[in-house]
Amino acid sequence: MNTLIYRCSGLSEVPKRITALTPAIFFDRDGTIIEEKHYLKQITDIRFLHGVISGLKKLKLINLPLYLVTNQAGIAHGYFDESTLEEIHLFLLRELAKANIFLKGVYYCPHHPTAKIDQYCLNCYGRKPEPGLLFKAAEIDALDLNWSYFIGDKLSDIAAGKKAGMKTILVLTGYGKEERAKITMINSPDYIAQNFLQATNWILKDYYYRRLERTSRLRVSENA
Numbered sequence: 001m002n003t004l005i006y007r008c009s010g011l012s013e014v015p016k017r018i019t020a021l022t023p024a025i026f027f028d029r030d031g032t033i034i035e036e037k038h039y040l041k042q043i044t045d046i047r048f049l050h051g052v053i054s055g056l057k058k059l060k061l062i063n064l065p066l067y068l069v070t071n072q073a074g075i076a077h078g079y080f081d082e083s084t085l086e087e088i089h090l091f092l093l094r095e096l097a098k099a100n101i102f103l104k105g106v107y108y109c110p111h112h113p114t115a116k117i118d119q120y121c122l123n124c125y126g127r128k129p130e131p132g133l134l135f136k137a138a139e140i141d142a143l144d145l146n147w148s149y150f151i152g153d154k155l156s157d158i159a160a161g162k163k164a165g166m167k168t169i170l171v172l173t174g175y176g177k178e179e180r181a182k183i184t185m186i187n188s189p190d191y192i193a194q195n196f197l198q199a200t201n202w203i204l205k206d207y208y209y210r211r212l213e214r215t216s217r218l219r220v221s222e223n224a
């Protein structure tokens with residue numbers, strides 16, 4: 001599978017919503033699938049978190065497209081450049097491919113509202129907690145976001161997923177434990193998982209029941 005690496009070029013409004021049928025699974029990068037390194041800038045610092053590879057393998061059971069969605073303000077702040085980020089993402093994709101895991105897309109936003117570098121200084125709709133990149137993926141691949149899931153270690157991941165109409169899972173890796181303390185009625189995820197593997201187990205169950213519910217609803221309306 002060819003993975004699309006999509007660079008946010010600055011999003012300011014909601015792209016056209018499309019009628020689609022394919023659900024998908026979206027997840028954050030740092031603190032969710034790899035160790036949080038505070039502006040990761042070199043390949044040698046990449047460590048997959050425990051259970052991520054087995055979780056991604058399990059997700060194959062439902063065969064939904066997988067998307068990595070990441071804020072990369074380190075570029076806006078000048079800590080590393082876009083070619084370094086590309087190397088990191090190509091390395092990640094190669095490592096996943098070794099385990100027979102293929103992502104449909106890697107979407108990143110290099111912007112930040114207080115960036116030192118002018119070209120990246122933007123209050124971007126593609127930067128989580130805004131859902132711009134999720135809508136962009138939906139537009140490109142005709143995805144049904146209301147049937148999709150977002151896994152992340154920050155409430156900004158949860159907010160982006162909720163704004164896009166997805167079910168959301170907070171993982172307690174990365175910043176997850178600190179973030180859990182800030183949960184309120186309004187920003188709460190659908191599920192809190194110890195780690196990525198537990199999140200995928202919950203998705204498998206939830207997706208199965210939703211499909212069952214949908215099929216029986218269809219049967220009822222056929223018989224009506």
Ligand SMILES: [Mg+2]
Pocket residue numbers: 028029030031032152153154174
């Ligand atoms: Mg994160």
